[in-house]
Amino acid sequence: MGIQRPKGTQDLLPGTVEQWQYLEATIRCVCRDYGYEEIRTPMFEATELFQRGVGQTTDIVKKEMYTFLDKGDRSMTLRPELTASVCRAYVENKLYGQPQPVKLYYIGPMFRYERPQSGRFRQFHQFGVEVLGADQPVVDAEVISLVWNLYQRLGLTQLEVHVNSVGCPTCRAKHRVQLQEFLVTRRNELCNDCQERFERNPLRILDCKNPSCQAATTGAPTTYDTLCPDCSTHFERVLVLLGLAGVVYRVNPRLVRGLDYYTKTAFEVMVEEIGAQSAICGGGRYDGLVEEIGGPSTPGIGFAMGLERVLTALQIQNKLPEEKPKQFAMLIALGEKAQNEGFSLLSALRAQGMPVSMDLLGRSLKTQLKAANRQGAQFALILGEEELERNVLLLRDLMLGEQMEVPLVEAVEQIKKKYQRGV
């Protein structure tokens, strides 16, 4: 076998691309309704952006980035996520000078060097939203409601929306200490991974899948015990507003997000049916990130949604729209003279916006009819030597099996009439 596509990448072929187009169109529609505008940033950025933005200690930065030196010896990285880039763009383009908040969305490929598995790729696609310059709880609720609304429109069911507050850096640090104090006596009950997490990232132990870790952490102090008054009222307000927006959610004190920048509200949406990688959307507030990147202190919140995973869920739940017939009519021209006449007719029909095509292999009438049938065409426009001599076109209705003769001069008009009736 010759050259193959890189591991963890996909060729999206006709038949599948339509599903992506449908999903993307629905997303854009919801974003427009919510008043979000699209932003497009580069596929690669200075490596430092992700190191600072995503966090040096995260797996993404430590082992999953596609990093390379360009010809000027600058370290560049294929974007593994987009929140850092959007914040960079916000600062660099001085969007803080525009009316606040700035409400943005993006759709595009991300790159992470991982072992592929179900729902996990090296090039994958995310839809995401970022709101910069607003710290009110309503923003958190609006963003989550946007996600909810999108899934409703897509018809997805069996969703689990988990919401939590991880607090600001101050209360998070307090929680961390309390958690370690709680766990220190049970440390030997934890799995190997969690033994290591104990020092590095004890919050993560809370959402370990290992049953013994689950048991060891029952009754552990939650973030709510340590939330400062500000974080606490913020969280309560978010929950109230979510209820008012009709979002069905669950408060999950064990929900911890993996990226360093999250503060206060964190949330995740899961669909169990799609496999081990069941999170189809994850996000939260990141009030310190813009400043971390070198901009003015600016609150922010956003999420990212894995489109491959959403599509998988839609497939499993059978919620994708049916494929429409590709062509309205097929032109069947027999012989070179007829092809000349037919080709110009074809171009006239297409100029009028009708989806019409013709045989490109010079095949027999019979074969072409068969092909037209398979395309789902409603009409066959037959033009042979005989018709040419009499200046007519055979207009055959493939559904009814009837055909009529139309003078060539009236052909476009007549066909258009049929087409408009169908549309």
Place this chain on the structure above:
RNA sequence: GUGGGUGUGGCGAAGUGGUUAACGCACCGGUUUGUGGUACCGGCAUUCGUGGGUUCGAGACCCAUCAUCCACCCCA
């Protein structure tokens, strides 16, 4: 990075060491000259991911390698 499964034509799938590698779908062509969706007929893998090895003999056994899938880690 770790662990497990799989690899036969475009797709699905038989083939438990022995002469010519089933079958289904798809595809292409035909069933008298220019009329489709059905039916019938025919065509479509010098070869079983690749490279070695065992054997009189291998798609089947062994080794290596590559690819792919699933799971862990982590994330969308």
